[in-house]
Amino acid sequence: MIRILNELKECGSIAVSGHVRPDGDCVGSCLALALFLRKAMPNAQVDVFLENIPEELQRNAAGADTVNRDYRTDIESYDAFVCLDCEKERLGDALPIFARAKKTLNVDHHKSNPGSARINYIVPGASSTCELVYNMINASAEGDALLDEEIARNLYIGMVTDTGIFQYSNTSRRTMEIAGRLLDFGFDFSRIVREVFNEKTYVQQLVLGRALMESVRFHDDRCIYSVLDRKTMQIYNAGSADVDGIASQLVRTHGVCCAVFLHEMTPLTFKASFRSTGEVDVSKLAQCFGGGGHERAAGCTFTGMRWQEIMEQVKVKIAEQLDAENGK
Secondary structure (H helix, E strand, O other), rough: OOOOOHOOOOOOOEEEOOOOOOOHHHHHHHHHHHHEEEEEEEEOOEEEOOOOOOHHHHHOOOHHHHEEEEOOOOOOOOOOEEOOOOOOHHHHHHHHHHHOOOOOEEOOOOOOOOOOEEEEOOOOOOOOHHHHHHHHHHHHHHHHHHOHHHHHHHHHHHHHHOEEEEEEEEOOOHHHHHHHHOOOOOHHHHHHHHHHHHOOOHHHHHHHHHHOOOOEEOOOOOOEEEEEEEHHHHOOOOHHHHOOOHHHHHOOOHHHHHHEEEEEOOEEEEEEEEEEOOOOOOOHHOOOOEEEEEEEEEEEEEEOOOOHHHHHHHHHHHHHHHHHHOOO
C-alpha cells in the first residue's frame, strides 16, 4: 500500500498520466487522483497528461477539461510522476516526462506489469486501478474527509468499466464495499452506467454488427474471431475508439470460451483484443506477442503481418492452452 500523501508531501510539481487510448479506468484514476492531490496539496502544481478522451468520458468525468493533451509543459523535471493503469512503456508521449521526473510511482492492477517506477503499487487481484487509488486516498488520515462528489464519480467510472458493471470475476467484496461508499456522494450512477458503459454511437453499432456478421468459430467452435481491416474501418469512418467492446461481445456467444478481435490501425498494424470466460488465460496469450492484461481480458499489437498470419499464430497458442487443460 502506498500512502500517497506521505510519498508526495515534499513535491511542488506532480505529473499524472496513464496509457495510450485511455479507457474509463485510466481516465477515472488519473482525474480522481489529480483532484484529490489538488485539494490535499493546494500549493503543488498537479498536471494530468492524456491522449484525447472518449466523448462519453469527457461528459461524465470531473476535471476532463483540465487534461493536457499536447504534452507541452514549462516544467523541465517534475518532482514526481504517477503512472496509472499501465507500465511506463504504454505512456506514449508522456514517457519522456516520466523519465525526467525526480521521483516515480506506478499504480496498476495488471499482472503483466512488473513495476515500472521507483515506488510500485501493483495489485493484480484488484478490480481496477480506481480501486487502488481509493485505497491510497483512504490510507491517508485526512483522505476520507477530502473525498467529494467529483472524486467519487471518477473512481466509480473506472470501477464500473473495468468490472463490466460488477459482473466480471475481478469483482470482490472489497470492490462492492468501495462502490457502496462512493454512491454515498449522490452522483447519478445510472447515467454513468448508461452513457459510459452501455450506450453506443451509431458508428459503433454498425461496426459491431459487421464484426458479428463476419465472425468465425474455430477449435471445435469453442473459440471465435473477427477482423476489421483498414478498408472496412474507412467505409464506416471508424477509429479505434469505435471498436471498443467488440471482443467482449464476441465472447458472450453461447459455447465460446475465448474470443479474438483484430482491427487494422495502419497498414499491416493490427490491434488484438482477447477475451475469455476462464478456460484460456488471455494474459499469457497476449504476453506471447509482447502484450499483456488480465486472465480474461488482454491485448497486444501486431506489426508487419497480414491478419491471416496473425490468426494462424494465435490459434496455435490458444490450442496449446486448451490441450493442456484437457491433458493432451
